[in-house]
Amino acid sequence: MTKLAQRSLNDPVTELKGVANALSEKLARLGISRIQDLLFHLPYRYIDRTRLTPMGSLLAGHDAYVQGEIELSQIKYGRRRSLLCQISDGTGSLLLRFFYFSKQQQQSMQQGRLLRCYGQVRRGPSSLEMVHPEYRMIHADHVEGLEEQLTAVYPATEGLQQNRLRKLIDQALYALQSDASDLNELLPDNILNDQQLPTLRDALEYVHRPPPDANTELLLENRHPAQLRLAYEELLAHQLSLQELRKELRKEQSPRFAQSETLTPAFLKQLPFQLTNAQQRASATIAKDMNNSMAMLRLVQGDVGSGKTVVAALASLQAIEASYQVAIMSPTELLAEQHFANFKNWFEPLNIQVHFLTGKLKKSERTATLEKLEMEQPLVVIGTHALFQESVNFNKLGLVIIDEQHRFGVHQRLALMEKGRHRNEYPHQLIMTATPIPRTLTMTAYADLDHTIIDELPPNRQAVNTSVISNQRRDEIIERIENVCQQQRQVYWVCTLIEESENLQCETATDTYNTLSERLDSVTTGLIHGRMKNEEKETIMRRFKQGEIDLLVATTVIEVGVDVPNASLMIIENAERLGLSQLHQLRGRVGRGNIQSDCILMYQSPLGDLAKQRLEALRNSNDGFYIAEKDLALRGPGEVLGTRQAGIPELRVANLLRDAHLLPDIQDIAKIMLKDYPEQVELLIRRWLGNSMDYSNV
Numbered sequence: 043m044t045k046l047a048q049r050s051l052n053d054p055v056t057e058l059k060g061v062a063n064a065l066s067e068k069l070a071r072l073g074i075s076r077i078q079d080l081l082f083h084l085p086y087r088y089i090d091r092t093r094l095t096p097m098g099s100l101l102a103g104h105d106a107y108v109q110g111e112i113e114l115s116q117i118k119y120g121r122r123r124s125l126l127c128q129i130s131d132g133t134g135s136l137l138l139r140f141f142y143f144s145k146q147q148q149q150s151m152q153q154g155r156l157l158r159c160y161g162q163v164r165r166g167p168s169s170l171e172m173v174h175p176e177y178r179m180i181h182a183d184h185v186e187g188l189e190e191q192l193t194a195v196y197p198a199t200e201g202l203q204q205n206r207l208r209k210l211i212d213q214a215l216y217a218l219q220s221d222a223s224d225l226n227e228l229l230p231d232n233i234l235n236d237q238q239l240p241t242l243r244d245a246l247e248y249v250h251r252p253p254p255d256a257n258t259e260l261l262l263e264n265r266h267p268a269q270l271r272l273a274y275e276e277l278l279a280h281q282l283s284l285q286e287l288r289k290e291l292r293k294e295q296s297p298r299f300a301q302s303e304t305l306t307p308a309f310l311k312q313l314p315f316q317l318t319n320a321q322q323r324a325s326a327t328i329a330k331d332m333n334n335s336m337a338m339l340r341l342v343q344g345d346v347g348s349g350k351t352v353v354a355a356l357a358s359l360q361a362i363e364a365s366y367q368v369a370i371m372s373p374t375e376l377l378a379e380q381h382f383a384n385f386k387n388w389f390e391p392l393n394i395q396v397h398f399l400t401g402k403l404k405k406s407e408r409t410a411t412l413e414k415l416e417m418e419q420p421l422v423v424i425g426t427h428a429l430f431q432e433s434v435n436f437n438k439l440g441l442v443i444i445d446e447q448h449r450f451g452v453h454q455r456l457a458l459m460e461k462g463r464h465r466n467e468y469p470h471q472l473i474m475t476a477t478p479i480p481r482t483l484t485m486t487a488y489a490d491l492d493h494t495i496i497d498e499l500p501p502n503r504q505a506v507n508t509s510v511i512s513n514q515r516r517d518e519i520i521e522r523i524e525n526v527c528q529q530q531r532q533v534y535w536v537c538t539l540i541e542e543s544e545n546l547q548c549e550t551a552t553d554t555y556n557t558l559s560e561r562l563d564s565v566t567t568g569l570i571h572g573r574m575k576n577e578e579k580e581t582i583m584r585r586f587k588q589g590e591i592d593l594l595v596a597t598t599v600i601e602v603g604v605d606v607p608n609a610s611l612m613i614i615e616n617a618e619r620l621g622l623s624q625l626h627q628l629r630g631r632v633g634r635g636n637i638q639s640d641c642i643l644m645y646q647s648p649l650g651d652l653a654k655q656r657l658e659a660l661r662n663s664n665d666g667f668y669i670a671e672k673d674l675a676l677r678g679p680g681e682v683l684g685t686r687q688a689g690i691p692e693l694r695v696a697n698l699l700r701d702a703h704l705l706p707d708i709q710d711i712a713k714i715m716l717k718d719y720p721e722q723v724e725l726l727i728r729r730w731l732g733n734s735m736d737y738s739n740v
């Protein structure tokens with residue numbers, strides 16, 4: 043044991059007792075290779091066997107430790123054979139349900155015997171129950187005591203049991219206790235004192251092995267100071283890595299564009315409307331950013347319909363006037379096509395070349411466009427991800443604009459920058475998102491960017507009227523379509539499905555299309571979905587835009603950016619299946635002109651409480667920022683921003699929702715640390731992010 047105490051925490055886990063190759067491979071799957079990694083393999087929950095819950099106060103959805111006398115035990119033959127055991131403790135009763143059980147198990151559960159069990163309580167068909175709880179028979183004459191402390195439960199992996207992990211972590215904790223332990227406290231004393239946080243060592247010991255007098259409630263809710271301290275350090279490490287990255291990026295040179303004196307005035311003159319104040323402000327900020335040799339990295343957030351495209355166009359003009367190329371990237375083909383049409387409309391009268399590049403171009407067209415990008419400038423090219431494939435070489439890319447993109451992480455942003463590098467110059471970057479991002483997420487996922495918010499809609503916009511209606515009233519809704527179309531207005535009908543499968547989505551949309559076109563004689567109906575050929579989609583969209591199609595049945599492909607101002611009714615089927623931000627996006631397809639528009643959220647009844655709340659939130663508000671906050675609270679950050687790639691860090695202890703209030707402080711502290719404690723910064727980043735933030739080779 044003395045030898046163990048002298049272990050360096052940096053030693054490989056194989057130095058621990060009983061860790062051979064097979065085990066170290068399993069540990070590696072959990073990201074554990076050094077002894078220290080075990081210490082940072084933190085419990086994700088605790089089992090509380092320190093007290094028994096009276097059955098009368100059990101709550102569905104919660105874990106509980108209970109003890110009771112068996113009242114009845116029997117095998118039930120139904121769709122599935124199961125062993126049912128009813129226990130009670132005088133305050134209430136509980137049903138235990140086992141689908142797998144041995145004869146011996148069944149026999150031991152005799153009426154009158156005492157049983158103690160631990161598990162999650164759920165609402166069963168007739169009463170509260172536990173399915174496959176951990177249980178033990180108890181002898182009435184020597185009832186065992188309860189446990190003295192909470193038991194930590196760790197993220198595990200196949201073939202590696204909790205008990206085994208616990209023992210290994212015990213060894214690591216033992217090594218930690220020795221004075222020779224080289225686990226450094228990386229937070230400066232004054233910060234720990236200011237924030238009243240325990241030391242790292244105390245915090246780790248506490249969360250792994252809470253003492254008997256621990257505040258159980260706080261621990262179970264992940265709000266204990268020891269947990270907070272770790273969350274704090276983790277969030278700080280992420281913040282530091284982003285701020286450091288930001289500092290690095292700002293060191294890069296970008297071309298400096300003077301204010302556009304010719305093209306911008308000409309463009310504004312031909313524009314059929316005046317810019318809103320918010321558009322002017324955003325454009326002025328962007329213009330200033332680009333008139334600087336430091337790379338612009340700016341995120342523009344604006345609610346649907348706030349007019350971000352014009353802002354993008356103005357930014358482009360400044361680069362064009364300086365004889366540079368501009369690349370505009372959209373997340374979907376459909377949007378790219380729409381932007382292409384817009385920009386051609388706006389820019390060709392100004393004699394600016396506008397090109398198009400997506401994965402679905404014909405080979406000859408593609409080759410021609412690629413040649414242009416390699417040879418000519420200035421120009422604007424609009425496309426999808428295809429813009430940044432290997433075969434694409436820009437001659438002199440000065441500005442990259444990413445539109446409607448909330449699914450873009452740090453890595454992709456950096457890859458884009460690298461792609462546009464020209465000698466030692468990097469293009470400026472403008473990122474536009476129509477899904478307002480909750481503040482907490484901007485502070486974490488987008489801390490490397492500067493931010494601008496377009497907080498004003500063009501004048502004469504009327505708020506969309508939203509109603510929540512059961513699909514049992516489908517007939518009424520269909521009648522409404524007829525009315526709207528008679529008034530020369532247009533309608534969207536969006537079909538949704540839970541299944542990811544695009545095929546199924548398209549099938550459903552096709553069925554709906556068939557039914558609706560049969561029912562609605564006087565209405566010209568169109569169908570658009572993801573499996574259609576590009577040209578087909580384009581034709582349908584063009585016809586809808588030109589008013590030749592009255593009712594457009596669609597899958598969620600039309601979600602972002604599609605702009606048909608004459609459309610005034612949006613119907614979304616099975617709205618309860620979509621996220622709030624996505625629904626808000628879809629709703630934003632109407633109310634784009636100056637006509638009063640409506641959105642009908644159809645749901646499959648019966649509607650659960652939570653679902654009802656969500657749809658209500660949407661009915662009551664047209665404010666994308668408010669809705670984004672709600673969405674975050676209801677679904678969590680991963681869902682709101684998309685996938686892991688969205689740049690939301692994978693957090694081990696911290697939780698963006700719960701710990702959001704820490705973020706402003708952490709941002710400040712990160713700045714102090716970068717300035718005053720640069721040696722600690724590297725170590726902190728490495729401790730929590732390992733090498734995952736190594737951007738040198740993107």
Ligand code: ADP
Pocket residue numbers: 315316317318321344345346347348349350351352476500501603605607634
């Ligand atoms: P989003 O911010 O959702 O991308 P768009 O750029 O597509 O919004 O603009 C939505 C609609 O508003 C377009 O039809 C656009 O021409 C129009 N628009 C943009 N700015 C203004 C403005 N200042 N005044 C009136 N209409 C505007």
Ligand code: MG
Pocket residue numbers: 350351445446476603
């Ligand atoms: Mg847009």
